[in-house]
Amino acid sequence: MNRGDRPSPSPARPYAFPEAERARLSNGLTVHVVPLRRLPVVTTLLMSDAGAECDSVATAGVASLSVDAQTEGTTERDGTALANAFEQLGGSLDTAATWAYSELSTTVAASRFEGALSLLAEATRVPSFPESDVLRLREERMAELLQQRTEPRGLADDMFASACFAAVSRYASPEGGAEQTVAAISRDDVVRHHANFVLPARSTLIVVGDVEIEHVLRHAESVLGSWSGQGDSSPDVAVAPTHAGRVVHLVTKVDSPQSELRVGHTAVGRRHPDFHAISVMNAILGGLFNSRINLNLRETHAYTYGAFSHFDWRRHGSAFETSTAVRSDVTGAAVREIFAEIDRMRNEAVSPAELSLAIDYLTGVFPIRFETTAAIADAIAMRESYGLPADYFDRYREQVAAVSADDILRVAQKHLTPDRTQVVAVGDPAIVRGELEALNVGPVYLYDATGRRTA
Amino acid sequence: MQLPIETFTLPNGLRVTVSEDHTAPIVAVNLWYHVGSANEPLDRTGFAHLFEHMLFQGSEHVAANEHFELIQRAGGTLNGSTWLERTNYYETVPSNQLALALWLEADRMARLVPAMTQEKLDTQRDVVKNERRWSVDNQPYGSWWEKLPALCFPPTHPFHHSLMGSMEHLSDATLEDVAAFFHTYYTPDNAVLSIVGDVTIDEAHRLVEEHFGSIPRGNGRPPLADMSVPSTFGEWRREVVFDDVMVPRLFLAMRAPVLGSADYYPVSVAGAVLGMGRGCRLHRELVREQQLASSVVAFTFDLAKGSDLLILDVTARPGVTGDQLEHAVGSILDSMHRDGVSDDEVERAIAVITTELTTSLQSAQSRADKLSQFATYFDDPTLVNRQVAAFERVSTADVTRVARRLFGADNRASLLYEPRGEDAHAAEGAFQEGDA
Numbered sequence: 001m002n003r004g005d006r007p008s009p010s011p012a013r014p015y016a017f018p019e020a021e022r023a024r025l026s027n028g029l030t031v032h033v034v035p036l037r038r039l040p041v042v043t044t045l046l047m048s049d050a051g052a053e054c055d056s057v058a059t060a061g062v063a064s065l066s067v068d069a070q071t072e073g074t075t076e077r078d079g080t081a082l083a084n085a086f087e088q089l090g091g092s093l094d095t096a097a098t099w100a101y102s103e104l105s106t107t108v109a110a111s112r113f114e115g116a117l118s119l120l121a122e123a124t125r126v127p128s129f130p131e132s133d134v135l136r137l138r139e140e141r142m143a144e145l146l147q148q149r150t151e152p153r154g155l156a157d158d159m160f161a162s163a164c165f166a167a168v169s170r171y172a173s174p175e176g177g178a179e180q181t182v183a184a185i186s187r188d189d190v191v192r193h194h195a196n197f198v199l200p201a202r203s204t205l206i207v208v209g210d211v212e213i214e215h216v217l218r219h220a221e222s223v224l225g226s227w228s229g230q231g232d233s234s235p236d237v238a239v240a241p242t243h244a245g246r247v248v249h250l251v252t253k254v255d256s257p258q259s260e261l262r263v264g265h266t267a268v269g270r271r272h273p274d275f276h277a278i279s280v281m282n283a284i285l286g287g288l289f290n291s292r293i294n295l296n297l298r299e300t301h302a303y304t305y306g307a308f309s310h311f312d313w314r315r316h317g318s319a320f321e322t323s324t325a326v327r328s329d330v331t332g333a334a335v336r337e338i339f340a341e342i343d344r345m346r347n348e349a350v351s352p353a354e355l356s357l358a359i360d361y362l363t364g365v366f367p368i369r370f371e372t373t374a375a376i377a378d379a380i381a382m383r384e385s386y387g388l389p390a391d392y393f394d395r396y397r398e399q400v401a402a403v404s405a406d407d408i409l410r411v412a413q414k415h416l417t418p419d420r421t422q423v424v425a426v427g428d429p430a431i432v433r434g435e436l437e438a439l440n441v442g443p444v445y446l447y448d449a450t451g452r453r454t455a
Numbered sequence: 456m457q458l459p460i461e462t463f464t465l466p467n468g469l470r471v472t473v474s475e476d477h478t479a480p481i482v483a484v485n486l487w488y489h490v491g492s493a494n495e496p497l498d499r500t501g502f503a504h505l506f507e508h509m510l511f512q513g514s515e516h517v518a519a520n521e522h523f524e525l526i527q528r529a530g531g532t533l534n535g536s537t538w539l540e541r542t543n544y545y546e547t548v549p550s551n552q553l554a555l556a557l558w559l560e561a562d563r564m565a566r567l568v569p570a571m572t573q574e575k576l577d578t579q580r581d582v583v584k585n586e587r588r589w590s591v592d593n594q595p596y597g598s599w600w601e602k603l604p605a606l607c608f609p610p611t612h613p614f615h616h617s618l619m620g621s622m623e624h625l626s627d628a629t630l631e632d633v634a635a636f637f638h639t640y641y642t643p644d645n646a647v648l649s650i651v652g653d654v655t656i657d658e659a660h661r662l663v664e665e666h667f668g669s670i671p672r673g674n675g676r677p678p679l680a681d682m683s684v685p686s687t688f689g690e691w692r693r694e695v696v697f698d699d700v701m702v703p704r705l706f707l708a709m710r711a712p713v714l715g716s717a718d719y720y721p722v723s724v725a726g727a728v729l730g731m732g733r734g735c736r737l738h739r740e741l742v743r744e745q746q747l748a749s750s751v752v753a754f755t756f757d758l759a760k761g762s763d764l765l766i767l768d769v770t771a772r773p774g775v776t777g778d779q780l781e782h783a784v785g786s787i788l789d790s791m792h793r794d795g796v797s798d799d800e801v802e803r804a805i806a807v808i809t810t811e812l813t814t815s816l817q818s819a820q821s822r823a824d825k826l827s828q829f830a831t832y833f834d835d836p837t838l839v840n841r842q843v844a845a846f847e848r849v850s851t852a853d854v855t856r857v858a859r860r861l862f863g864a865d866n867r868a869s870l871l872y873e874p875r876g877e878d879a880h881a882a883e884g885a886f887q888e889g890d891a
Binding site: 149 | 456476478479480481515516519520523524525527528529530531532547548549550551552554555557558562565566577578579581582583585586588589592593594595653699700701702732733734739742743746749750770772773799802803806807809810811813814816817818819
């Protein structure tokens with residue numbers, strides 16, 4: 001073959017998302033087991049509908065603190081002993097609170113699965129929430145928030161959340177809460193959150209790896225079958241934009257050599273029927289390396305190391321967000337280019353080459369997304385948390401492949417809304433304020449590093 | 456658990472490792488060039504990394520950024536990275552697209568220079584400068600990446616200077632530098648190729664021959680400067696940096712045996728006893744009991760020549776001074792140096808390390824990267840199958856022995872970040888607010 005000829009692919013081998021066996025324990029807890037004979041490892045994940053959306057606005061951060069505090073001891077052993085017990089098995093008890101759910105998870109050698117599930121069940125059923133440890137975790141979160149005052153990416157993310165979502169919305173502050181709300185959290189809040197939301201009826205156990213279904217169900221019944229409890233219904237999550245029109249929010253970071261930028265607005269929730277079309281549209285706009293925004297800002301203008309857009313999906317209302325960090329003296333120019341790319345997406349159809357690149361990427365990369373037991377468990381948790389259909393992953397590629405250029409134009413016009421886009425810049429006002437004002441995007445509000453408006 | 460491993464070498468010196476795994480229709484391609492920032496001339500710091508960017512700017516039959524486009528269109532993922540001793544390039548693709556990934560890697564190994572232009576170099580130089588601002592200059596504590604190696608290695612040592620390089624040296628880089636670096640280091644006999652996943656050894660052999668077989672061997676690489684350094688610092692050296700940060704953070708480095716040496720394993724276990732997982736000493740004592748720190752971690756650079764570094768990274772709680780933090784970390788090292796470690800601690804550390812090793816091999820690309828690492832540094836990719844056993848053989852006595860040798864006050868380099876004056880005031884105020 002000629003050196004310049006690109007090799008063509010051989011026939012593709014089929015791939016299917018690994019099949020799960022679903023079952024229910026005697027107490028109503030749903031269990032998904034995915035037997036996978038690759039490496040002798042197992043991921044165990046217990047998710048509960050107890051994510052940050054369950055927080056009240058005034059005590060934002062409880063869900064996150066509560067799931068972290070589950071590792072700080074049980075009625076059977078203290079926090080150090082619990083950590084040691086997990087780590088003697090080679091695992092660690094990982095915790096997280098996303099918007100939609102909280103989770104405990106661990107990955108261990110298959111031979112140690114039983115021990116790991118027993119410990120995970122113990123931390124779920126009978127956590128003791130020692131007062132001193134809950135307060136210590138709260139102070140660690142306060143320390144993290146304090147450190148963020150000089151960290152441009154975190155500052156930009158937090159300002160973007162409050163610039164998009166009105167203060168009545170839980171989405172206006174980060175999953176882990178803000179300084180004022182975290183400071184107000186007590187041990188009682190943590191205990192109440194756990195009792196109200198981490199319950200068998202709101203939870204799903206997901207086990208992926210080198211296991212036998214019967215064995216998993218038998219052991220799960222023995223360590224989780226007697227878990228019980230009645231709780232609350234989830235609070236309503238208000239979703240309202242902060243500003244009716246465009247506003248530029250400039251957060252002061254003196255002497256900053258770069259401006260950290262966020263450009264975007266509120267968007268529809270994850271279960272919206274346009275999801276697949278929006279995904280393909282965003283891949284072309286700013287999702288891929290060869291997307292319009294990255295090629296423009298990085299490869300054409302060399303303003304940045306990278307520029308990307310994404311939809312930060314949530315159940316009740318998402319955020320569309322473009323993120324980049326650009327040299328300070330091109331801050332205004334970079335914002336102008338981002339707006340121009342959003343406008344172009346809304347004004348003209350994408351080319352066949354762009355469309356096929358995005359679809360071929362999203363459908364082709366599908367099996368690569370699920371190489372590890374943890375990735376498969378996370379995918380199932382995502383699907384369950386949004387209440388997506390059981391065949392969601394089986395149909396994903398055909399739904400993406402069906403997206404047309406017309407669909408993309410339609411969803412761009414509907415779901416990208418430049419007239420209410422918020423611009424956040426974390427940078428040096430002495431250099432960038434004039435540039436941002438000259439853009440005439442909207443009024444320029446000035447803030448200090450704690451998010452207080454100063455002008 | 457043992458990975459199947461087959462190796463062959465082309466007449467031009469390219470060493471190839473193949474590990475079959477047909478559980479999913481994907482395949483990982485991973486190419487290591489045995490060149491990193493250690494090989495840069497001292498007036499071209501940052502060049503190895505800038506050069507990595509240039510490798511995505513096309514080659515004779517590939518346009519700028521087309522490498523990205525072709526792989527993503529094929530449904531694959533890709534990237535490259537630069538380290539002190541090596542540079543790697545990698546793709547994971549659906550297995551029916553293996554030929555494309557190999558063709559792309561071969562085209563730039565064989566025929567990069569015709570595609571290089573001044574404009575592309577100027578653009579990537581600016582992109583890299585933005586990367587430096589993003590990761591170093593505009594990040595709290597971001598300069599540790601260059602300050603810690605500078606503190607730990609003497610000025611003429613190849614590991615002394617920053618991988619990201621200086622803005623001035625990046626500005627000085629020319630197209631001639633690109634061509635010279637390419638001809639010296641980007642040759643098949645200075646590279647290792649690993650292919651992992653849904654491919655047979657015969658098919659891999661055929662495709663590698665077809666795409667890489669005709670690339671000529673290089674003329675040999677210039678020797679590195681002397682890498683050897685004493686096995687300990689012989690002192691406790693300190694540097695304090697006043698920076699735009701809210702709380703102190705300490706990077707404490709110890710010289711450590713290089714990757715692959717006999718004592719690498721007990722030292723790694725000692726590092727895990729100190730700073731891996733929540734049952735480790737630093738977490739138990741500094742985070743949980745004394746509440747002086749909010750996060751702790753220990754890690755090594757995994758350097759294969761000269762000396763490795765075992766680094767403790769400890770962030771203070773608000774209100775704790777840098778002196779308090781450094782003193783507390785020093786005391787923990789002192790007691791381990793004096794009294795050694797317990798059986799329970801060693802058992803926990805080995806369990807955590809070996810589980811992580813096995814778990815990390817789940818992805819075809821990380822398996823391929825490990826194979827390339829062992830093939831590049833030790834000419835033996837099968838070492839990947841002996842790592843778990845090497846860690847399991849480590850005894851409590853081994854760990855106590857290396858702690859006595861390396862954890863004393865004569866083998867420490869502290870890089871301590873402290874808030875600048877006005878920031879320290881803000882931190883104090885906020886701490887009180889938080890408590891109230």
